[in-house]
Amino acid sequence: MLFHEPFFALFIAPAFLAIFLALNDRGNAKKILLIAASIAFYTWGEPLFVPVVLLSTAFDYFLSRRMENTTPAARKFLVTLGVVSNLGILVFYKYADFIAANLNLALKPLAGAEIPLLQIALPIGVSFVVFEKISYLVDTYRGTSKPAATFKDYTLFVFLFPKLLAGPILKYHEMERQIAEPGKVGAQDLIEGFLRFARGMAKKILLADQLGIFADRVFAADASTLSAGDAVLGLICFSLQIYFDFSAYSDMAIGLARMLGFQLRENFRMPYAARSLTEFWRRWHISLTTWIRDYLYVPLGGSRSGEFRTYANLWICFLASGIWHGASWNFVLWGVYNGLFLTLDRIFLLRWLERAGGFVSVVVTLVIVTFGWAIFRTTSVEQLSAFTAAIFGQSANILDIEHHPEVPLAVTIGLFLSLLPATPLYPKLERWYATSAGLRMAGAVVIVLLWVWACGQALSIPFKPFIYFRF
Template sequence: MLFYEPLFLFIFGPAVYLAYVLLGARPHMRALLLLVASIIFYSWREPAFIFVVFASVAMDLYVARRISMLKARAAPQPAAGFVAAQARGAGDLAVHDAASGEKGAQEAARRWLAFGVAANVAILVYYKYTGFLALNLDALLRALTLPGLNIPAIALPIGVSFIVFEKITYLVDVYRGVTAPARGPLLYALYVFFFPKLLAGPIIKYHDIVGQFEACPRAGMDDFVNGFSRFMLGVVKKVLIADVMASGADALFARDAASLGFAGAWMGVAFFTLQIYFDFSSYSDMAIGLARMFGFRLLENFNMPYIATSVTDFWRRWHMSLTGWIREYLYFPLGGNRKGEVRTYLNLWICFLASGVWHGAAWPFVFWGVYNGAFLVLDRLFLLDRLKRLPDWLANIVTLLVVMVGWAVFRAASMAQASAFLSVMMRPWAAGDAAVVAPPQVVAMAFVAGGVCILQRLGVEKGIDWLALARRHAFLANSALALLFLAALAKGLAEPFKPFIYFRF
């Protein structure tokens, strides 16, 4: 079920919201309603995978309980226990036994954590990477003149990467003592299934939202107005901007890169650069807006990434919940920057290699991760210092060009297509077969989308708070947004639905 399709907009969404409001001061019932609604929402498109998620939720609950019990047993005994042991004549033997028990419990807790994480990763690997691994193994076997493999056809459930990462977060945080195990299956299941963020994030940590789920706040008028405004903004960005950019990018990437020439190849990448930002950030807008309508606060996921003045800055602004997850649950455990410069560079590179693999089971995604990791290392080595010497607007342009080259690889259907596009993009003299002409509506919307990014840049440079300005003129801003929302609905109803890009991940 998509947020902007008629079934959700006119039936499911309003029905769930009205029921939530009518339940009044009964937080437990409101939580149960949200869980049931979220399960229906997800099973509408993924009726088979829902049972896998149910089973893994039950596993997480059990594993977290085991980890918590073992960690409690592994906690150092109070000093009074040591004194009492000596008084009974147990002395060093009792202390040794206690220490051995604590160590054994700690190791057992670590094994349970490893099991829980491995089981969740196995779900991701099976559904997302089995076909990719089998395809490459088949190619290797055939190259060695050995019998090939039958490539399994496994459908990728929507949102599986986001679901698995959140579930791993919960287990790791229980092990670290950051959060206690869920007090009941309802709270944890709601955390996993909560429909506003279920399909494409933001990736939320259990301890950041469990308090809200326990309280299940009553939704007020302020929540509705602010939430629905944010939701409308997301629909407008998706339907009127991202989908239009998609038509331009798809048309150009469907052609042979050599036939496009230098200008045509860069045009296709520019369209995709705008498409992926407005597409993904629009989902975050809708998710945050929907959650707010019900009284919940989700973390922001984007912070004007195309005004970044370095690749490092870009990744602090783009998909912030994923970047934060990688930093906390991969970069720091690998040692972060605590084990010397070389190890720091290696850790950065590994993290963004993992980010590329997370995004998709194809070699272009792997290369895209390697590419971004390399520029993060270069930033630390010298590039960041060089960029700081430039005016911000020029550093912004340089960064955007680096990002766009990465997006060319990300968008490519294969490494062959990625290589072809990059080859043409790096040769200003490369001429296409004929002049590349994009549809006028695509070009016009590209200027609108680019203008939005420029206004973001100007807002930072000139100290203009566009959001505060919109609030001061709330009636005009909301009226304009409502008209655009109606236009987006009309367009969405008249044309086939285009899924969000990140539904593939």
């Protein structure tokens, strides 16, 4: 069940919110309702995975309670056990076949038999859930936060449905108080939460999905038959699609959580206005970047152990980030690519971009990021290589790709919205918006209208009527 589906947005969400508001004054009942609804929500999509998460949640909770009043060595053992068991879930569901396939390839000349592939469907949200559970164990181990007061509280943290499928990745120490005592929902929460949700749904359906149609077509085509124009346009469409799609999902999650009285941290902050790759990663999928910083980069030593070690740590972190996104060599390569430019940033690029001025630094950063998306979106090194050749006009036997009339408008709006924050005009517009009640009201009306249109669009996509039934 996805948030932008009419089934959720027009049926489940309002019905659940009505019941939730009826219990607004009853903290404990509200908590139980939220847990039950969240587990039901996850079971709807991943019925076989939920028991695994429930058992693992109970195990985490048991370990965290045992960490209290014990020796440092035992605490270390318990947290290691917890982290390994969670990573075990991730490896089993996400990487087992990737590892087995590569081992089979590497050992083929030596061994006759092959490791059988498990062919397990990847449970949606597994990477997010596992990282959040690890944050709880590590926070408890470090003493950043106390173990959850009750199993109920920890279950709510793990299963809280607005962030369950695609983040933002919560860190336990940031959510501890809200989980223990969910706030009462006020009118402001409902209005702002709904507008945020509606904005996300409109972004997803009206913009990201339109861009995705052309991007999918380009990346599904034989890359060696793409014209330079189609390859570049396809890459731009994908760069905009991934931003508007992912940030839209975060908007919907943040908005929904807000309507339930929870405040989640922002996950995107105008990333395409960044003036360096280092800045880009402070603005893109912030909850993952900060998670990697807090739970991997810092424990590895961060930038405290000399230049060479810092570079190595950066590469390790971005390799981890790459592989977190998916089990394929392209994601590994994407991690390496980001690690390379972040290292170059530290060596000279950052200083050079600062001197080059705002326009040049934004453009250079955009080029680096956009080519990174080509690595991310292609499915093999061969496809990436042919796609890169196509960008530089090296394709033969060029085939036409149908251009939907929506694409030019969607690209124009996408570029405008993504790049406006990079212009000097943006801070003025922000101030104007903040001080003008009329403008905010007009903005709210526009968002509601776009949401209504998005609902219609979401309903019309699967509706493919015929005049008559045929044979």
